[in-house]
Each structure stands twice: as structure tokens, then as C-alpha cells.
Amino acid sequence: xxxxxxxxxxxxxxxxxxxxxxxxxxxxxxxxxxxxxxxxxxxxxxxxxxxxxxxxxxxxxxxxxxxxxxxxxxxxxxxxxxxxxxxxxxxxxxxxxxxxxxxxxxxxxxxxxxxxxxxxxxxxxxxxxxxxxxxxxxxxxxxxxxxxxxxxxxxxxxxxxxxxxxxxxxxxxxxxxxxxxxxxxxxxxxxxxxxxxxxxxxxxxxxxxxxxxxxxxxxxxxxxxxxxxxxxxxxxxxxxxxxxxxxxxxxxxxxxxxxxxxxxxxxxxxxxxxxxxxxxxxxxxxxxxxxxxxxxxxxxxxxxxxxxxxxxxxxxxxxxxxxxxxxxxxxxxxxxxxxxxxxxxxxxxxxxxxxxxxxxxxxxxxxxxxxxxxxxxxxxxxxxx
Numbered sequence: 001x002x003x004x005x006x007x008x009x010x011x012x013x014x015x016x017x018x019x020x021x022x023x024x025x026x027x028x029x030x031x032x033x034x035x036x037x038x039x040x041x042x043x044x045x046x047x048x049x050x051x052x053x054x055x056x057x058x059x060x061x062x063x064x065x066x067x068x069x070x071x072x073x074x075x076x077x078x079x080x081x082x083x084x085x086x087x088x089x090x091x092x093x094x095x096x097x098x099x100x101x102x103x104x105x106x107x108x109x110x111x112x113x114x115x116x117x118x119x120x121x122x123x124x125x126x127x128x129x130x131x132x133x134x135x136x137x138x139x140x141x142x143x144x145x146x147x148x149x150x151x152x153x154x155x156x157x158x159x160x161x162x163x164x165x166x167x168x169x170x171x172x173x174x175x176x177x178x179x180x181x182x183x184x185x186x187x188x189x190x191x192x193x194x195x196x197x198x199x200x201x202x203x204x205x206x207x208x209x210x211x212x213x214x215x216x217x218x219x220x221x222x223x224x225x226x227x228x229x230x231x232x233x234x235x236x237x238x239x240x241x242x243x244x245x246x247x248x249x250x251x252x253x254x255x256x257x258x259x260x261x262x263x264x265x266x267x268x269x270x271x272x273x274x275x276x277x278x279x280x281x282x283x284x285x286x287x288x289x290x291x292x293x294x295x296x297x298x299x300x301x302x303x304x305x306x307x308x309x310x311x312x313x314x315x316x317x318x319x320x321x322x323x324x325x326x327x328x329x330x331x332x333x334x335x336x337x338x339x340x341x342x343x344x345x346x347x348x349x350x351x352x353x354x355x356x357x358x359x360x361x362x363x364x365x366x367x368x369x370x371x372x373x374x375x376x377x378x379x380x381x382x383x384x385x
Contacts, residue, residue, distance in 0.1 A: 079109065081109060081124065083362070084122035084125045085114045085358060086126060087137045090130065091131075094355055096112050096113060101362060104359075107360070107362055112359065123148075123365075124151070124174075125149065125150070126358050126361070128354075129153060129155035129163070129165075130157065133164075139168075150173040151171060152173070153377065158270035159382050169377065170374070171377075174361075174368065180274050181274075186360060187274075188276065188281055188282075188351060189285070191346045192349050193347075194344075204336065208261065208262050208330075211261070212232075212292070212326065213257070213264055214229065214238055214239070214265040215241045215242045215249060215283060216245075216267075217242040224271060225265075228319060232265075232322065236326055236327060255286060263326055264284040264291050266294070266310075267292075267294040268295035271295055272296065281348050282350055292326070293311065293313065306342030308338060308342070309340075310339075
């Protein structure tokens with residue numbers, strides 16, 4: 001075939017025409033549709049892969065990160081565990097002579113030490129957060145960390161008072177806290193069953209002389225508890241004790257004074273997950289006053305406190321309604337005494353000693369089957385769920 005050669009646009013047009021004609025008429029034509037389908041399918045898979053990657057990234061970085069690695073050597077010990085208290089909380093030390101964990105708390109195979117020379121041999125090293133935050137103590141990051149050694153972060157403070165924990169990322173393996181989701185849960189108080197059913201006082205209102213009382217030293221007007229107190233005091237009389245009111249109580253006078261009150265304001269200074277302190281367990285329950293609580297949600301209280309043993313501020317549409325309820329309840333013998341029925345079956349145990357808290361590591365050590373690292377301790381501490 002003779003093809004006339006031209007120049008310019010005509011030659012380009014002829015070339016495109018010949019190319020299309022050849023492609024359409026050649027043996028390649030049957031494969032074009034298959035190639036197009038393959039390309040479209042590959043593009044779809046690529047887009048889907050990108051979307052999934054973004055979702056995984058958002059999920060992974062949007063939650064408190066706790067990295068867990070399977071370990072070839074689970075957290076088990078053939079003999080005593082050695083727990084090193086790197087520094088004592090608030091600078092107050094206690095004797096560690098003898099077998100402290102067994103002698104005081106019947107926890108076996110648990111050796112507490114506070115001499116830093118034990119660092120290379122310690123299975124766990126416990127650090128109290130307050131001193132790390134204020135700079136009076138430092139982590140031994142300049143020392144080689146023995147293989148398999150666990151670092152425990154300790155705090156019974158609310159997140160508002162724990163400071164910025166971002167500096168501790170990827171350092172700690174376990175947490176010791178009042179929180180129920182901590183590795184070692186140490187609440188301010190807890191319930192223990194009584195051995196025999198207790199005989200209750202017929203009328204708990206006897207010897208009560210004040211409707212509501214409150215012991216407070218750290219008063220801040222912007223705290224929620226201060227705002228609720230101010231509003232409630234406009235409805236009912238409230239007897240206030242503590243440094244703020246210039247009527248401090250000694251430890252010997254605290255419970256006898258509160259026992260003369262129908263109700264006690266167990267108001268926490270921070271509204272945080274599981275943060276329920278001695279204000280409920282000691283000041284109210286052990287004194288024999290019905291606690292009016294302000295803190296985490298009512299479900300957090302129901303998870304740890306006896307049924308029908310407290311009055312939650314959030315149960316009422318207004319603080320005025322709360323005040324009215326307290327006044328009516330104080331004059332109703334049957335209904336008021338029902339708030340103490342739990343004492344037939346339960347008693348309160350206070351957890352105050354730091355030695356006991358650290359000894360509890362040994363009770364949980366063998367159940368921590370994975371080597372856990374708190375990659376983002378700050379997010380874990382500040383979570384509100």
C-alpha cells in the first residue's frame with residue numbers, strides 16, 4: 001500500500017486515524033476492555049487501602065496508648081519478689097524490718113526495700129508521682145535498666161493534681177491508683193463482709209444536733225463543691241468545720257463531731273473517674289452520718305458503695321430540691337434509718353498505708369501475663385470514661 005506523506009495537521013490527523021484503525025482492527029482489541037477493568041479494580045483497591053490506613057491512624061492516635069507486648073518470660077517468680085520503693089510518698093518513711101508484707105497484711109513472698117542499692121536486683125521499682133512532678137525526686141533514667149524490671153507509677157491524686165505526665169511516655173509498666181482500671185487498684189476505702197450480721201441501733205437520729213455538716217480546709221470559690229455548698233446553704237443550715245471556717249478539728253474530734261450530724265457533705269475537690277476519697281468512706285460512713293456526695297457520676301458510686309447508703313447531688317433537679325429532701329428525711333425515722341441497713345452485712349476498711357499499697361503488687365504480679373508499657377500515661381490519667 002502506498003501512503004501519501006503530508007505535513008502539519010493533516011499528517012498528525014492521518015497518523016491518529018491509522019493508529020486507531022490499527023488498534024481497533026488488530027489482535028490487541030479484545031484485551032483493551034480487560035486492561036481497563038484491571039486498572040479500575042486496582043485503583044479501587046488502592047483507594048480503599050488508603051481509607052483504611054487513615055482510619056487505623058485516627059483510631060490508634062485517638063485513644064490513650066498502652067502498648068502491650070507478649071513476653072517470653074511471663075511475670076512470674078519462683079521466690080520472693082523484690083519491690084523497691086524509690087522514694088517515700090510525701091517524704092514520710094516507714095519501717096521495713098522483717099517480712100512486712102506477711103507480718104502486717106498476710107501477703108507472702110513479697111520483699112519491700114527502700115535502699116537504692118537494690119535497684120539492679122529489684123523486680124519492680126515504685127515511684128510516687130507527686131515528688132516526680134515537683135522535682136524533688138527523679139527517675140533513674142541515667143542508669144541501665146535491668147532486663148525484665150517493671151516500673152510502677154503511683155498516685156492517689158485526681159488528674160487535676162497529677163500534673164503534666166507527658167514526660168513519662170513509654171517509661172512505666174504498671175499503675176497503682178484508686179482507679180478500677182489501674183493495674184493495682186487501691187481505693188481509699190472498700191467494703192468487707194461482716195462475719196456475723198450486725199445488730200443495728202434502732203434509731204440513728206439519737207444524739208444528732210446538726211442537720212448538715214461539712215469539713216473543708218481547701219476552699220476555692222470556683223470549685224463545683226463550693227458553688228453547690230453556697231446554693232445549698234441558702235436552703236438548709238450547714239455547720240462548717242475546718243481551716244477555712246477557722247474551726248479546725250483534731251483527728252480525735254473528727255468522727256465524734258460528724259456523728260452528731262444527720263448528713264455529711266462528702267464533696268470531692270475534683271470530679272474525676274472513680275475519684276471517691278476518705279470523705280465518703282471515713283468521714284461519713286465511719287462517723288455514722290448519711291453522705292451527700294458530689295464527685296463522679298452516680299454509677300461510679302454504685303459500683304463501690306453499698307446500695308441505698310448515700311445521696312447523690314445529681315439525683316435532684318435543683319439544689320433547692322435536695323435541701324427540701326434532706327429536711328424531710330431527717331424527720332422520717334423509718335426512711336432515714338434505711339440508709340444504714342447496709343451495716344448489717346458490710347464494714348468499711350480504709351486503705352491508708354503506703355506499705356500495704358506497694359505490697360499489693362505481689363498479689364497481682366502473676367496475673368499480669370503481658371509486658372505492658374504506658375506509651376501515653378498522660379492520656380490514660382486524664383481519661384474521663
